Amino acid sequence: MSGVMVDVRGVHKGFGPLKVLRGVDLQVRTGEVTVILGPSGSGKSTLLRAINHLEKVNRGWISIDGELIGYRRSGDKLYELREKDILRQRTHIGFVFQNFNLFPHLTALENIVEAPISALRRPRKAAVVAAERLLERVGLADKAGAYPRQLSGGQQQRVAIARALALEPKVLLFDEPTSALDPELVGEVLDVIKDLTRTGTTMIIVTHEVSFAREVADTVVFLDGGVVVEQGPPASVLDAPQHERTRAFLSKVL
Amino acid sequence: MGNTTKTAPPGAAPIDAGPHRPDHGDLAALKVVPTRHYGRWAAAVAVLVLTAQLTHGLITNPVWEWGVFRSYVLSETIVQAVGLTLQLTAYATALGFTLGTVLAFMRLSRNPVLQTVAWAYIWIFRSIPMIVQLVFWFNLSALYERLGLGIPFGPVFWSIDSNSLIGTMGAALIGLSLHQAAYAAEIVRGGVISVDHGQLEAAAALGIPKLRQIRRIVLPQAMRAILPTAGNEIIGLLKGTSVVYVMAIGELFYQVQVIYGRNGQVIPLLMVATAWYVFLTSVLSVAQYYVERRFARGANRNPPPTPLQRARRFAANLRSAARHDAPVTPVGGGR
Numbered sequence: 403m404s405g406v407m408v409d410v411r412g413v414h415k416g417f418g419p420l421k422v423l424r425g426v427d428l429q430v431r432t433g434e435v436t437v438i439l440g441p442s443g444s445g446k447s448t449l450l451r452a453i454n455h456l457e458k459v460n461r462g463w464i465s466i467d468g469e470l471i472g473y474r475r476s477g478d479k480l481y482e483l484r485e486k487d488i489l490r491q492r493t494h495i496g497f498v499f500q501n502f503n504l505f506p507h508l509t510a511l512e513n514i515v516e517a518p519i520s521a522l523r524r525p526r527k528a529a530v531v532a533a534e535r536l537l538e539r540v541g542l543a544d545k546a547g548a549y550p551r552q553l554s555g556g557q558q559q560r561v562a563i564a565r566a567l568a569l570e571p572k573v574l575l576f577d578e579p580t581s582a583l584d585p586e587l588v589g590e591v592l593d594v595i596k597d598l599t600r601t602g603t604t605m606i607i608v609t610h611e612v613s614f615a616r617e618v619a620d621t622v623v624f625l626d627g628g629v630v631v632e633q634g635p636p637a638s639v640l641d642a643p644q645h646e647r648t649r650a651f652l653s654k655v656l
Numbered sequence: 657m658g659n660t661t662k663t664a665p666p667g668a669a670p671i672d673a674g675p676h677r678p679d680h681g682d683l684a685a686l687k688v689v690p691t692r693h694y695g696r697w698a699a700a701v702a703v704l705v706l707t708a709q710l711t712h713g714l715i716t717n718p719v720w721e722w723g724v725f726r727s728y729v730l731s732e733t734i735v736q737a738v739g740l741t742l743q744l745t746a747y748a749t750a751l752g753f754t755l756g757t758v759l760a761f762m763r764l765s766r767n768p769v770l771q772t773v774a775w776a777y778i779w780i781f782r783s784i785p786m787i788v789q790l791v792f793w794f795n796l797s798a799l800y801e802r803l804g805l806g807i808p809f810g811p812v813f814w815s816i817d818s819n820s821l822i823g824t825m826g827a828a829l830i831g832l833s834l835h836q837a838a839y840a841a842e843i844v845r846g847g848v849i850s851v852d853h854g855q856l857e858a859a860a861a862l863g864i865p866k867l868r869q870i871r872r873i874v875l876p877q878a879m880r881a882i883l884p885t886a887g888n889e890i891i892g893l894l895k896g897t898s899v900v901y902v903m904a905i906g907e908l909f910y911q912v913q914v915i916y917g918r919n920g921q922v923i924p925l926l927m928v929a930t931a932w933y934v935f936l937t938s939v940l941s942v943a944q945y946y947v948e949r950r951f952a953r954g955a956n957r958n959p960p961p962t963p964l965q966r967a968r969r970f971a972a973n974l975r976s977a978a979r980h981d982a983p984v985t986p987v988g989g990g991r
Contacts, residue, residue, distance in 0.1 A: 454861055456857060456860065456861060485866060486865070486866075489860065489863040489864070489865060489866070490863060491863075492860065492861055492862070492863040493862070493863035495861075497858075497861040497862075499854065499857070499858060499861075501854055503852075503854040503855060503857065503858035504858075505855065505858070505859075505873055505877075506877070506954045506955065507876050507877055507951075507953055507954045507955075508954070509954075516862070516864065516872065516873075517862035517863060517864055520864050520865060520868045520872070521862060521863040521864050521865065549953065549954035550954065551954060551955070551956070565862070566862075569862065569863070
């Protein structure tokens with residue numbers, strides 16, 4: 403049995419009076435694909451953003467590969483990490499945004515090599531070779547010199563996935579990667595993600611694509627009202643949900 | 657221009673005469689008569705007459721003294737004065753925008769002390785008219801006779817006479833730069849906050865170091881918003897350097913005044929200054945166009961051609977038209 407890669411314990415997060423996460427517990431094993439489902443406003447994105455410390459949690463803790471995210475423990479105290487150390491931790495966590503967030507003034511290739519060169523101090527040549535290989539893997543070998551605005555939404559998201567992979571992260575987080583895409587472009591992005599699931603990368607995917615979840619997930623987590631309502635293999639959560647709220651949600655999206 | 661209008665050939669039926677449906681098959685053969693814009697023609701003629709009058713006046717009115725203008729416009733004194741004007745502009749731009757960028761990031765920082773200090777600086781230096789500030793710096797020695805280095809509120813290790821440290825030119829530069837910095841700070845801050853927040857999140861998620869995020873991700877995108885206003889500011893500064901004539905610094909406007917004070921040829925010498933300011937501003941405007949174009953990389957799917965490329969393409973079309981009677985590429989098109 404493989405170990406736990408992502409460990410989320412009792413995480414609370416609120417924005418002012420609005421409590422988004424109310425005690426989330428989640429364990430993701432190394433090499434497994436976890437898909438998080440839930441109605442909008444259930445806290446899926448916030449949870450994902452908390453995992454790479456884009457959001458600071460109010461209570462609870464998160465660790466990746468045994469390393470606390472955002473804090474350092476010394477005795478019975480937790481010390482907040484400096485920005486520099488948080489940035490270093492993030493290089494182990496790939497993040498793919500709903501709106502791609504590619505750098506519009508850099509070409510596809512420059513988008514991909516930026517972090518390996520500046521954050522991991524890789525030599526430029528090696529980074530470029532690796533980036534070209536990644537572009538090939540997402541089917542965009544001929545688009546290395548294109549600027550993001552010259553690419554379709556689906557192509558942009560594939561470049562964004564290559565950019566996240568370039569850091570060779572321990573975990574890949576996808577925040578609704580196909581929600582901003584035209585329906586006919588969703589498939590090409592899902593195909594790339596499906597392809598990645600075969601390589602044994604640990605992944606957490608927030609999505610609305612239930613059939614995709616059924617296909618790739620080792621574990622499906624249903625989040626509602628800021629807590630994990632139900633989790634388990636797709637066969638049980640999607641096909642035989644125990645909880646009323648899960649059933650209500652699935653009946654709406656299926 | 658068609659004065660004679662060829663309508664449908666004789667014998668053909670008028671288009672909508674009678675209850676029969678018009679035969680659209682015939683329409684393609686008809687000649688199209690464009691609408692005549694008589695109002696446009698009248699307006700153009702009026703404006704052209706006025707322009708001709710103005711030009712005629714400029715050339716023939718003897719008071720302009722174009723001979724005097726010619727003898728001074730490239731004289732050594734004037735060219736040197738232009739050099740000084742350019743120096744003041746260049747240094748004040750460099751210092752002003754450097755300090756302005758620092759102030760902008762101070763205002764954007766999460767440190768309340770830095771925020772407040774930057775805000776107060778901008779408030780003060782935007783409130784004091786530039787000329788008042790310049791005279792202040794000019795009279796710095798009246799305020800502090802000596803300036804020194806040492807422990808704050810403690811002993812001073814080294815000090816120097818204020819006048820010999822900064823001098824007139826120094827005072828002018830400090831005044832111009834500090835004034836410019838306040839405006840530059842707001843321009844840079846405006847550019848930075850115009851960059852989509854997702855860009856910073858993506859950079860942070862990738863673990864790109866903070867300084868590199870600013871230099872490589874934020875500033876190049878902010879430049880798109882910064883440049884048009886910065887161009888205004890630099891051109892304003894170029895002309896604003898004429899204010900330092902109050903400190904008797906030999907820049908363009910001061911030198912022109914000295915000369916016409918001596919020979920009484922006020923109008924032609926003011927024209928000398930005008931011509932130079934217009935020329936320098938034009939050079940800056942062209943430079944701005946190309947700098948903006950460079951920072952627009954990735955903003956358009958197909959960057960529009962530069963005026964030079966357009967002109968070349970136009971010339972190529974003319975040449976090929978002369979040879980084959982057919983254009984190679986459309987003049988206005990993409991790349």
